[in-house]
Amino acid sequence: MNIVIFGPPGAGKGTQSNYIALKYKLHQLSTGDLLRKEIKIQSQLGKKISSTIDSGNLVSDDVVSNLIEKFISDGSLKNRLIFDGYPRNLNQAKNLDSLLKKYDQKIDLALKLSVSLETIKKRILSRKIHEKRSDDVESIAIKRFETYEKNINSVIEFYKKSNLLRVVNGEGSIHEISTEISDIIEGNKG
Ligand code: AMP
Numbered sequence: 001m002n003i004v005i006f007g008p009p010g011a012g013k014g015t016q017s018n019y020i021a022l023k024y025k026l027h028q029l030s031t032g033d034l035l036r037k038e039i040k041i042q043s044q045l046g047k048k049i050s051s052t053i054d055s056g057n058l059v060s061d062d063v064v065s066n067l068i069e070k071f072i073s074d075g076s077l078k079n080r081l082i083f084d085g086y087p088r089n090l091n092q093a094k095n096l097d098s099l100l101k102k103y104d105q106k107i108d109l110a111l112k113l114s115v116s117l118e119t120i121k122k123r124i125l126s127r128k129i130h131e132k133r134s135d136d137v138e139s140i141a142i143k144r145f146e147t148y149e150k151n152i153n154s155v156i157e158f159y160k161k162s163n164l165l166r167v168v169n170g171e172g173s174i175h176e177i178s179t180e181i182s183d184i185i186e187g188n189k190g
Contacts, residue, residue: 001024001026001079001108001109001185001188001189002079002080002081002082002083002100002105002106002107002108002109003020003026003081003082003083003107003108003109003110003111003185004082004083004086004087004096004107004109004110004111004159004164005017005020005082005083005084005085005110005111005113006085006086006087006088006110006111006112006113006152006155007112007113007114007115007170008113008115008117008120008144008145008148008149009120009124009141009144009145009148010115010119010120010121010123010124010127010141011113011114011115011120011123011170012113012115012123012170012174012177013030013084013085013113014030014032014033014084014085015174016111016113016174016177016178016181017030017082017084019174019178019181020082020178020181020182020185021082023182024185025080026080026081026082027071027077027080027081027082028082028084029068029071029081029082029083029084029086030084030085031064031067031068031083031084031085031086031088032084032085033084034067034068035049035053035059035064035067036053036133039053045063049063053134053135054134054135054140055140055143056135056140056141056142056143056144056146056147057143057147058088058089058147058151061089061091061092061095064086064088064092065092065095065099068083068086068096068099069099072099072100072102072103072105073103078103078104078105079105083096083107087155088148088151088152088155089151089152089154089155090151090154090155090158092155093154093155093158093159094158107159107164108164108188109164109166109184109185109188110159110164110165110166111166111168111181111184112156112165112166112167112168113168113170113177114167114168114169114170114171115170115171116171117142117145119170119171120141120145121138121141121142124136124138124141125138166184166188168180168181168184
């Protein structure tokens with residue numbers, strides 16, 4: 001199956017995607033990680049996008065779409081993708097559907113992690129100590145949260161309409177959240 005997972009910054013998308021990927025032998029496709037990699041290797045693209053990421057805004061839809069097509073077109077990953085942090089807006093959700101269709105695939109499940117701003121602030125500050133992400137300072141984290149809130153409703157509606165949306169309570173422990181996600185996936189497989 002192909003899964004989409006989204007939620008505000010610090011909601012635990014990366015942690016939970018990693019867990020699902022290992023448990024169900026899927027490939028974790030994190031657009032945030034792909035973009036940070038471009039910055040790290042100082043590619044042309046990396047140089048272009050670093051200020052956007054550090055301002056808490058979204059990188060352009062075309063750039064991200066180009067990055068993910070490589071994985072969607074890879075036959076060895078067919079129907080084994082978990083999209084971590086993609087789509088972030090309605091245009092990306094539509095792009096993803098067309099890209100998947102082009103390679104004879106579809107989304108089977110859309111997971112939304114629901115977390116309050118208070119919890120997010122705490123998690124991001126603690127992550128900053130461990131991962132040293134340049135966009136994990138409080139002011140940018142708040143901006144990223146606002147960017148998320150501004151764009152995500154249309155994505156939620158998009159997946160609700162096709163009956164793929166499942167909301168997960170992201171306030172609990174890592175284990176509680178992953179158990180809830182596993183239950184949803186198991187229920188979905190049948
Ligand atoms: P993340 O690691 O998912 O928190 O993403 C970190 C940053 O990368 C975001 O704040 C955006 O600037 C950028 N980014 C990640 N995924 C996307 C996406 N699907 N579309 C646009 N920008 C993205």
